[in-house]
Amino acid sequence: DVLMTQTPFSLPVSLGDQASISCRSSQSFVHSNGDTYLEWYLQKPGQSPKLLIYKVSNRFSGVPDRFSGSGSGTDFTLKISRVEAEDLGVYYCFQGSHFPFTFGSGTKLEIK
Amino acid sequence: EVKLLESGGGLVQPGGSLKLSCAASGFDFSRYWMSWVRQAPGKGLEWIGEINPDGTTINYTPSLKDKFIISRDNAKNTLNLQMSKVTSEDTALYYCARRGVWFAYWGQGTLVTVSA
Numbered sequence: 036d037v038l039m040t041q042t043p044f045s046l047p048v049s050l051g052d053q054a055s056i057s058c059r060s061s062q063s064f065v066h067s068n069g070d071t072y073l074e075w076y077l078q079k080p081g082q083s084p085k086l087l088i089y090k091v092s093n094r095f096s097g098v099p100d101r102f103s104g105s106g107s108g109t110d111f112t113l114k115i116s117r118v119e120a121e122d123l124g125v126y127y128c129f130q131g132s133h134f135p136f137t138f139g140s141g142t143k144l145e146i147k
Numbered sequence: 148e149v150k151l152l153e154s155g156g157g158l159v160q161p162g163g164s165l166k167l168s169c170a171a172s173g174f175d176f177s178r179y180w181m182s183w184v185r186q187a188p189g190k191g192l193e194w195i196g197e198i199n200p201d202g203t204t205i206n207y208t209p210s211l212k213d214k215f216i217i218s219r220d221n222a223k224n225t226l227n228l229q230m231s232k233v234t235s236e237d238t239a240l241y242y243c244a245r246r247g248v249w250f251a252y253w254g255q256g257t258l259v260t261v262s263a
Binding site for chain 2: 036085
């Protein structure tokens, strides 16, 4: 299985700050078609997860441009510039290239 | 508007069985891979498995392969999860999600509680 390790577990930030979340995989997970299906999801309290980023760096429709994804190989990062109150919640990375698909353990973004 | 509505959750005894369903609307259900994802109380997300559009290919996370069966009825726009031999570790909120090539749409989940 591809193990996805997220750090930090908790990320206290001040509104307006930049936030960075790391996701490292136990092995590379490039799909046979050449794509890397690394996604980022945000789960706000009491809600279902929502897609932010797909294929490492592509913002999903309607996602503000303060969210950006980057990385390759086994090292991926989600950055949020100028954190807003609506960004608070738990962020999960996810690999959908190799079975079984796997989520990271989550990073809770909270107000400092 | 895409909608996914899970149902069938509830209280089940250890060792028992339960069938969850996910009613899909607002899109051509028969064209999409569909997945089940669960979340134990206060814990992270766990991918359970997925099924291809015509139901002929199903992939599971290995630890659940012998307990859970994913199926679909394209005529009824419904995704199913048959759970068996449940234990307290199966207590969770169960989500269905549409996977084009990513999980763009999720239901609100149905809660399964395993307890005597």
